[in-house]
Amino acid sequence: MNRKVAIQGIKGSFHHQVAREYFSEDIDILECLSFDILVDSLLDKTVNSAVMAIENSIAGSIIPNYALIDNNQLHIIGEHYVNIHHNLMALPGQKIDDLREVYSHPMALLQCKQFFKQFPHIKLVEDADTAETARRIQQNGLKGVGAIASKTAAELFGMGILAENIQTIRDNSTRFVILQTKNSVLPEEDINKASVKFMTDHKRGSLATVLNVMSDCRLNLTKLQSLPVIETPWKYSFFVDVTFEKYDDFKKAKSLLDIMTESFKILGEYKNAKL
Template identity: 65%
Template sequence: QKISDIQEVYSHPMALLQCKQFFKLHPHIKLIEDKDTAEVAQRIQKQKLKNVAAIASTLASELFELEILARSIQSIQHNETRFVIVKPSKKELPDNQLSKASLKFELDHKRGSLAAILNVMSDCKLNLTKIQSLPKIETPWKYAFFVDVTFDAVENFNKASSILTIMAENFKILGTYKNARQ
C-alpha cells in the first residue's frame, strides 16, 4: 500500500495528536482513536486489512510484519513517548546512577504555595521536566501535583525531598531512575 491508498488511520489519541501536522498533508485520511497503538498493528495483520494504517512503533511493524509507509511522522521531531516496563522483582540502582524522579504532592489553593515548592526545587538544582495538576474532587480547593524532575547529584534530590516532605501534604516519591537521555 501507499499513503495515497490509506483511508483510515487508527491509533491511541495521544499518538494521533502528536502526528497532527503530518495528517494535515493527507486530508483524505480519516483519523480514528483506538486504545493501543500496537494492538491496531496486530489487528491490521491478523485481519489483513486494506486501506487501513496504524501509528505504531518500528518494533510493532517488525512483530506483525507490516510495511512502514512513513517514518518519524511526529510534529515535534524529538518528542518521545515513555513506556515503563514493570517487573515483579525489585532491582534498585545505586544512588550515583539516579538522575530522574517522579513525585506527587498536594497543595492548598492559595497564593504562592506552588511557587514556594518550585523555588525549593530550583534552589536544590532540580530541573522540572513535567508538571501536571489535578483538583482533588473530594477536597475542594486542594490540588494534587505530579512532577518529574532531573538532577545531577542524588544529594540535591535528597535535600529537596526532605524539605518538600515538610512543605507539601502527602509528598510521595513515585519512582527514582536513570534519565534515559544520559
Template identity: 65%
Template sequence: MKKPIAIQGIKGSFHHEVAQRYFEDNSEVLECMSFDGTVDCLLKSETDVIVMALENSIAGSIIPNYALIDTHNLCIVGEYYLDIQHHLLVLGGQSISDITEVHSHPMALLQCKVFFKDFPHIKLVEAKDTAEVAQHISEKQLKGIAAIASKNAAELYGLQVLAESIQTIKHNETRFVIVKRHNEQSDTAEINKASLKFQLDHKRGSLATILNVLSDCKLNLTKIQSLPKIETPWKYAFFVDVTFDALKDYEKAMAIVGLMAENFKVLGEYKNARL
C-alpha cells in the same frame, strides 16, 4: 522462574520496543490492552515490572498514569526516552489512493493529523493500540485499511511502509517509566533523579515557597504537573521531577519539603536517562 514484563499494547508497539531496549534482553512480555490492565497485572503479581508511557514531547503528560502510580503506591525505578517515528503501514501492492481508512491509537492519529489533510478521502479511525491494528490487517489480509505504527510492527507483521515518519513534528519523543511495586534500588550512587508528589494549601506563595526550597538545595526542576483532587474542589496535587548532583542536597530538600507540604510522597528515585 522469571516473570514477563507487562506492557500496554502488543508486540511491535512502542512499549514493547522500550522493554527490549531498557532490559537489553529477550524478556517475555505480558500484553495488556490498557494502562489499568498493566497495573492490575503488577498488583496481582503476574509481573514484577511494567513499562508505562508518562509524557510526550508533542501531546504532553498522560495525566491518568500519574494517578495510577500514586493511587496504587507504586514506585518508579527507571525511565527511558524513545524517539517516536510514526509510519503508514499497509498490505503490499497498494498505493495511498487505495486507502480509505487509517486506524491507530488516538495519540498517533493526533500526532499525524496534518499529513492526512492532503488525503481527504481517508477516514481516521481510533483504535486501542498501534501494533494491534497492524497485526489485524496482517491476519485478516485487509486491503484499503492502513495502520499508523512503528517499523518494528511492519517487520513483525509483514506489512509495507507506505509513508515514513508522517508525524507533524519530526522530533517526537515519549518518556516511559519503569514501574515496580516497591523500590528495590540499593545502589544510591546511581540515583540522581526523583519523582515527587505533594499537596499545598490554597494560599498565596505556597508553591513558590516549595520551589525556592528545591532551588536553594541545588535541585533542578525538570517537570511539574498539577492534578485536581476530585474529592476536594479547587485543591491540587503536584507531581514534580527533580534532578541533582549530590544525594545529600536531595535528602536535605526532602526533609524540608516533607515538613512544609501535605501528603508528601516520593514516587521514585532512579537514574536520569538524559545524562
C-alpha cells in the same frame, strides 16, 4: 528465570521497544490492551515490572497515568526515552490511493494529522494500539485500511510501508517509566532523579515557597504537573520531577518538604535517562 514485563499494547509497539532496550536480559512480555490491565498485572504479581508511557514532547503529559501510579502505590524505578517514528502501512500491494480508513492510537493520529491533510479521502479512526491495528489488518486481510505504527510492527506482521516518518514534528520523543510494586534498590550514588507528589495549603505563595526550597537545595525542576484532588474541589496535587548531582541535596530537600507540604510522597528515585 526470565524477568516478566507488562507492556501496554502488543509486541511491535513502542512499549515493547522500550522493554527490550531497557532490560538487557531476556524478558517475557505480557501484552495488556489498557493501562488499567497493566497495573493489575503488577498488583497481582503476574509480572515483576511494567513499562508505561508518561509524557510526549508534542502532546504533553498522559494525565491518567500519574493517577494510576499514585493511587496504586507503584514505584518508578527507571525511565527511558524513545524517538517516535510513525509509518503508514497497509497490506502488501496496497497504495495510499487505495486506502479509505487509517486506524491508530489517538496520540499517533494527532502527531500525524498534518500528513493526512493531503489525502482528504482518508478517514482517521482512533484505536486502542498502534501495533495491534497493524496485526488485525494482516490477520483479517483488510484491504483499503491502513495503520500508523512502527517499522518493527510492519516487519512482525508482514505489512507494506507506504510512507515513512509521517509525524508532523521530526523531533518527537516519548518518555516511559519503568514500574514495580517495590522501590528500587539502587545505591545512592547512582540516583540523580526523583519523582515526588505533594499538596500545598491555600495560602498565597505556598507553591512558590516549595519551589524556592527545591532551588536552594540545588534541585533542578524538570517537570511540574498539577492534578485536581477529586474529594476536595479546587484543591490540587503537584507531581514534580527533579534532577540533582548529589543525593544528599535531595535528602535535605525531602526532609524540608515533608514538613512544609501536605501528604508529601516519593513516587520514585532512579537514574536520569536524559543527560
